[in-house]
Amino acid sequence: MKVPYGLLLGETGKSMKILLIIFSGALIIGVIIYSWFNRDSDRVILTLVTAMTIGALGFITKESISNKTEKSSTEFPVVAFYGAPDYRPLNIKLPYGHELRMCLQELKNEDIPKDTSYVVIEFGQDKYFDALEYLIIKEIFKRFNQSWNVVAKQTYVPSGKSLSWKSLENPGEEVLLADILKNFSDNYFVKLGLHKNTPEYFGGKAIFPPDTDIAVKHEDKFHKTTIAFTNNYIKLNITFSDSTSSVGIGEYTKLLGGSGGPLNMGSPQPYGNAAYSLQIDVEQNLWLNGHPDMKTHRNWANSIIELLESTFNYEQIREEHLRQFQLFGPEGVVDL
DSSP states (O other): OOOOHHHHHHHHHHHHHHHHHHHHHHHHHHHHHHHHHTTTOHHHHHHHHHHHHHHHHHHHHHHHHHOOOOEEEEEEEEEEEEETTTTEEOSBOOTTHHHHHHHHTTOOGGGSOSOOSSOOHHHHHHHHHHHHHHHHHHHHHHHTSSOSOEEEEEEEETTEEEEEEEEOOOOOEEEEHHHHGGGGTTOHHHHTTTTTTOOGGGTTEEEEOTTOEEEEEEETTTTEEEEEEEOSSEEEEEEEEEEEEEESOTTHHHHTTGGGSTTOTTSSOOEEEEEEEEEEEEEEOGGGTTOTTHHHHHHHHHHHHHHHHHHHOHHHHHHHHHHHHHHHGGGGTBOO
């Protein structure tokens, strides 16, 4: 069997590290043994203490200079488009469009503003915040339902951008979606119990790294939610917060063909859009930067970033809409 060169190189590097550690350990042990047999010699003891002190100080100095806290921060907008009188999502192509429609179809008629001559953007902003907050959590659970050790990568295919996802075997900690959503008791769609019939395979449960603590913090004043994943290796915060909301759908009026487009933009029905901010912050444990398991944990954090970016990043979605419009016209932007 032919072993890939990259894999062979990686294994060789690991073997060299192990040999260096063994050599260093043997050298230190040899010096200590020699000093023990000559422990009555002040010269030997002084030399040992001096060498050990200088070596320790050199190690600490080198590590304090080169070993830095590894941090990263990714932030992007998340957008929804809707129309009165029912405040359902418009049929614009979105990676999360189907799930969003499934949420909003549960809106109770008695909760919807009665005046249909205009959109109440405050109502739209609140309800779509709750819907997207729920979908962000569910998307993570759906993708990590088999393993936390995955390889995720955004790639371009003929139909547009796609996320490849490969789960690898690795022991982890099983968490139920229902248990996490207990921290979202004020969420409109969680109150309706949308999650109760979610099969495990489609997000009813997820596998996270061992000993990972999950905490949820709500800041009502700023309409912000932070989900914090913390373990011995990585601290990952996902923060979802309000941004802006306005009447109309901006450039999509043109992209969808004006009054003759698929949405019949010339009708008296008003439209609105709601925008939010999604920020993902990752910080590695400074003291375990070189641990053999750090790479797997960092890959887990990077996979969450890739997942949320490819699914919810409106900047990427808009670029794809413009590309599809150039190729196919309004039909390239509409989810038929």
